[in-house]
Amino acid sequence: MIAGVRRVLLVGFMGSGKSTVGRRVAEELGWRFLDFDDQVVARTGRSIAEIFAEDGEAAFRALEAEEARAALILDGVVLGSGGGWAAVEGRLEDLPEGTLSVWLKVTAEEAVRRTSSHSVGRPLLAGSDPLGVARGLLLQREPRYARADHEVDTTGHSQEDVVRRVTQLVRTESRT
Numbered sequence: 001m002i003a004g005v006r007r008v009l010l011v012g013f014m015g016s017g018k019s020t021v022g023r024r025v026a027e028e029l030g031w032r033f034l035d036f037d038d039q040v041v042a043r044t045g046r047s048i049a050e051i052f053a054e055d056g057e058a059a060f061r062a063l064e065a066e067e068a069r070a071a072l073i074l075d076g077v078v079l080g081s082g083g084g085w086a087a088v089e090g091r092l093e094d095l096p097e098g099t100l101s102v103w104l105k106v107t108a109e110e111a112v113r114r115t116s117s118h119s120v121g122r123p124l125l126a127g128s129d130p131l132g133v134a135r136g137l138l139l140q141r142e143p144r145y146a147r148a149d150h151e152v153d154t155t156g157h158s159q160e161d162v163v164r165r166v167t168q169l170v171r172t173e174s175r176t
């Protein structure tokens, strides 16, 4: 276990790479990767799209918050939050000790490009104007994401590069 940092929390918009980067950072550190969305799906046995369609977004948010609370007390984990989780006021200001939060930044255009082939788990971008929706959501959410301890830009950077930079941040923070 790296002293000081006990868990890494990746936040950012849909398509910012929280899951793909998170998995690889976890491998680098020899830690476990957990994704809030996957936890909700495993717990309920239903897809994100089904939960949104049948019970509404608020029901999904409650499940997501519950999974986040359970994950944020684990040690030796990299956590991939859903894009909406950190958009709630106070979330990043009130993290358990030992949590290093990193905002993976992405533009609306890049987010839509990256998610267009798998909008299934992303009902918010499944309508006729995903770019308009992404721009609007990013405007609201970026001030919240910016409360993370660090930010790493992903647009125009290779996945390897982003993984390297996040891993480096964890190692540097663990020494301070």
Ligand code: S3P
Pocket: 012, 013, 014, 015, 018, 037, 048, 081, 082, 083, 084, 085, 121, 122, 123, 124
């Ligand atoms: C959402 C992001 C999704 C998922 C749900 C809502 C959001 O997760 O939780 O569709 O509000 O931004 P990813 O960020 O992992 O795509």
